Amino acid sequence: MKDESAKIPQATAKRLPLYYRYLRNLYTLGKQRVSSAELSEAVKVDSATIRRDFSYFGALGKKGYGYNVKYLLSFFSKTLNQDEMTNVALIGVGNLGTALLNYNFSKNNSARIVMAFDNDESKVGKRVGNVPIYSMNDLKERLRQEDVTVVILTVPAIAAQTVTDELADTNVKGILNFTPARLNVPPNVRVHHIDLAVELQALIYFLQHYSNDAENS
Ligand code: ATP
Structure with a gap:
């Protein structure tokens, strides 16, 4: 885990809590997927940056499908709360x-x-x-x-x-x-x-x- 997150640029890492918070809301509302355009509108980060940020975590999004909310959320929660309880x-x-x-x-x-x-x-x-x-x-x-x-x-x-x-x-x-x-x-x-x-x-x-x-x- 540590090695994986070490590769994420600082600017990207700073945006993770923002993504995480919004994804949690979506998850609570029962939404299963989200497009980078939707995310962009909600968190006020341009969608190219979002796609680039997410690319550091592997190919999490699919064209025409968007991103799987549950998967992203579990990924972010692991990354953000590595040893914090x-x-x-x-x-x-x-x-x-x-x-x-x-x-x-x-x-x-x-x-x-x-x-x-x-x-x-x-x-x-x-x-x-x-x-x-x-x-x-x-x-x-x-x-x-x-x-x-x-x-x-x-x-x-x-x-x-x-x-x-x-x-x-x-x-x-x-x-x-x-x-x-x-x-x-x-x-x-x-x-x-x-x-x-x-x-x-x-x-x-x-x-x-x-x-x-x-x-x-
Ligand atoms: P119950 O029927 O178990 O009493 P309740 O939710 O109807 O539940 P409340 O009167 O709202 O009961 O109290 C909630 C809990 O807070 C109770 O377990 C009570 O013993 C406890 N309590 C009341 N005053 C204090 C206090 N000053 N410090 C700590 N706990 C308290």
């Missing part, structure tokens, strides 16, 4: 937390939930989806030990800020917030907010009000 912790092993632990991003080989925390002592010491559940009393120490940099928050909204504050003085740089609470964090911490109830409501609203042209909204 992000250790993730989940806090709040309720219904949603349990579902995420069982899911554990098994199709993604660059991030993994390695530990979970809960303040309910009856849950502490158990495993869900083979992930150990620890006490909140051990939070800082455990996060530091395993160099956890990302936390998934699935506690009740009312506990979200208190728990977030407890992440100070750890290596956590990113929080995936599944609670409806808006979090105050230091400037070096990034929060991504996923409110499933709001998303569902928004979808239903669109279906009710824009049923004929909802597809591309």
Whole structure:
């Protein structure tokens, strides 16, 4: 792997995350192939450059067919995440937390939930989806030990800020917030907010009000 990527010019390597991100979106949407013209439009890189970039990885595209999204994606993920694995912790092993632990991003080989925390002592010491559940009393120490940099928050909204504050003085740089609470964090911490109830409501609203042209909204 190392030898293979060593041959890729730096300028090409810099564009890989861009391609990768777009391809992941396509893959999530269920698209199986993409033309260099489509890619070019989306990532704002001219299609000749894209074809040249991709040629470094072997003949991945076929004329009139385009590129196989799944194949490209697996190629890029190997190239980009050669030895990088992000250790993730989940806090709040309720219904949603349990579902995420069982899911554990098994199709993604660059991030993994390695530990979970809960303040309910009856849950502490158990495993869900083979992930150990620890006490909140051990939070800082455990996060530091395993160099956890990302936390998934699935506690009740009312506990979200208190728990977030407890992440100070750890290596956590990113929080995936599944609670409806808006979090105050230091400037070096990034929060991504996923409110499933709001998303569902928004979808239903669109279906009710824009049923004929909802597809591309
Ligand atoms: P359940 O029915 O298992 O309680 P739930 O998703 O309905 O699931 P919530 O009340 O949303 O439960 O709480 C989610 C989880 O967060 C629970 O396991 C709860 O014990 C845990 N929790 C609540 N407050 C805290 C806190 N301050 N720190 C850590 N975990 C917490």
